[in-house]
Amino acid sequence: MSIGLGLPIGAPASLLTWARRADALPFRSIALLDRLAYGNPEPLITLAALAGATSRVRLQTEVLLAPLHRTALLAKQAATLDVLSDARFTLGIGLGGRADDYAAAGVDKHTRGRRLDGQMSRLRSVWAGEPYGEGVGPVGPAPARPGGPEVLFGGFVPAVVRRVARWGDGFLGAALPAPMMDGLFRDVEKSWDEAGRSGRPRLVAQVNVALGPAPVLDEARREARAYYGPSAYTDHVVNGLLTTERGIRDAVTAYRAVGADEVMLYCWATDPDQVDRIADAVL
Numbered sequence: 066m067s068i069g070l071g072l073p074i075g076a077p078a079s080l081l082t083w084a085r086r087a088d089a090l091p092f093r094s095i096a097l098l099d100r101l102a103y104g105n106p107e108p109l110i111t112l113a114a115l116a117g118a119t120s121r122v123r124l125q126t127e128v129l130l131a132p133l134h135r136t137a138l139l140a141k142q143a144a145t146l147d148v149l150s151d152a153r154f155t156l157g158i159g160l161g162g163r164a165d166d167y168a169a170a171g172v173d174k175h176t177r178g179r180r181l182d183g184q185m186s187r188l189r190s191v192w193a194g195e196p197y198g199e200g201v202g203p204v205g206p207a208p209a210r211p212g213g214p215e216v217l218f219g220g221f222v223p224a225v226v227r228r229v230a231r232w233g234d235g236f237l238g239a240a241l242p243a244p245m246m247d248g249l250f251r252d253v254e255k256s257w258d259e260a261g262r263s264g265r266p267r268l269v270a271q272v273n274v275a276l277g278p279a280p281v282l283d284e285a286r287r288e289a290r291a292y293y294g295p296s297a298y299t300d301h302v303v304n305g306l307l308t309t310e311r312g313i314r315d316a317v318t319a320y321r322a323v324g325a326d327e328v329m330l331y332c333w334a335t336d337p338d339q340v341d342r343i344a345d346a347v348l
Contacts, residue, residue, distance in 0.1 A: 066321045068347055069094035070340065071127060071271065071331025073107035075288045079337055081118050089121040091348050094155065095119075096127035096329055102165040103292065109142050116150040116275040123149055127271065127329060128219040128237065132177040133170040136184045140191035152209035157237050163294065178224055185232040186280050189213065208231030217269060226252045230260035235267025235326075243319035246270050247326040249278040250324055269327045270320040274307045275334040276342040282308050285333035298331055306333070310346035317347055 070092045073081050080097075087095050095115065097108040124146070131139065147154045160177050167174035180330045191197060191204045192213030208214055218228045219237035226249070229236045238246045243343045250268050257266045261277075275285035286303050293299035307313045313330065320328045330347070332339050 066317075066325055067093035067327045068317065069096060069123075069125070069269075069327050070343065071091060071096045071098070071273075071328040071329055073288065073316065073335045073339075074098065074292065074333055075284075076335035077106040079335060080106070080111060080115065082133045082337045083340055084115040084122070084174050088122045090340065090344045091097055092122055093327060094123040094329065094343070096125040096157070096331070098127055098292075098331075099129045099133075100163065100166055100292070101130070101133050102159070102163065105292070108148060110111060111152070113146050113149055113251070116146065116153065119153075121153075123153045123155055125155040125217075125329075126157045126215075127239075127331070128157040130138075130161040130166060131158045131184055132160060132172055132180045137191070137197055137268050139184070140188050141204050141206075141333070143188070143214055144206055145193060147208040147210055147214040147300075148206055150209075152214075155215040155217060156213075156271040157217045157219055158233075159237075179303060181230070185221045185228070188290075189232065215267070217267065221249070223252075226256045228268055229253050230256040230262060233266070237269045237271060237329075239331075240273060241270075243270075243316070243323050245324070247323035267326050268324055269329060270325045271329040271331055272307060272313075272316050272320075273302055273305065274313055274330045274332055274343060276308065276310065276313075276339060276346065277334060281334045281336060281339075282306075284335065288333040288335070313343070313346050 070087050093229045099108050108126045143156050192208050197204050215234045218225050218233045230288045238249050253266050289303050317328050
């Protein structure tokens with residue numbers, strides 16, 4: 066099982082430092098989350114910059130809110146990033162639920178699931194080199210990975226499980242305890258087999274972390290609370306933040322026991338020294 070590192074969104078200018086430090090350590094992946102009506106850096110542009118600053122570590126959206134994006138442009142951006150990173154890019158996809166993000170994009174929030182299913186059909190055909198539509202040729206470049214970058218779907222509902230089996234390469238579960246993740250992982254595997262897919266889905270668990278003195282932990286909680294906004298889920302995320310080496314190690318062990326291929330440790334504190342602190346705790 067491998068360990069990935071989620072990058073903070075509160076200090077975009079420090080992300081090159083974060084990425085270079087992670088690239089020099091045994092982290093498998095670095096990841097960035099997505100929102101539109103918020104002050105986070107745009108993830109695809111940012112990961113393209115981080116691709117040039119690194120040589121080994123994988124680059125991942127965690128997760129990109131695909132329905133907010135124009136499909137043809139998203140296909141082109143993802144393929145380009147896959148080429149620039151030498152096939153190190155993983156496109157993590159989700160729906161999100163913030164009404165302001167959808168209002169800013171001019172997209173109907175209530176049809177976002179259907180929109181995503183239509184997008185996935187188009188993305189896969191574009192990455193296979195097929196014409197985009199009647200009177201429209203292929204949208205290039207061809208991705209470095211045949212068939213397109215690795216795609217993970219994140220979420221908690223049955224539709225996500227079905228999307229993994231139909232369109233994806235794996236599943237990303239966030240901020241759930243290991244026993245609940247166990248059930249989701251098994252559902253994903255069952256759906257995968259029932260769809261007649263070969264091999265097995267990639268299973269990734271995410272947990273939120275920060276290490277350090279009280280001011281660092283307070284900053285991490287403020288960042289997470291601001292990003293998610295006022296909701297019961299926000300309280301779940303903030304209260305579930307792992308802030309000790311023992312707590313992080315125990316979570317990693319628990320996710321390994323239920324079959325996770327990778328555990329993403331998503332850090333909300335902005336100090337780049339977090340990279341070394343987290344590495345010392347689990348690597």
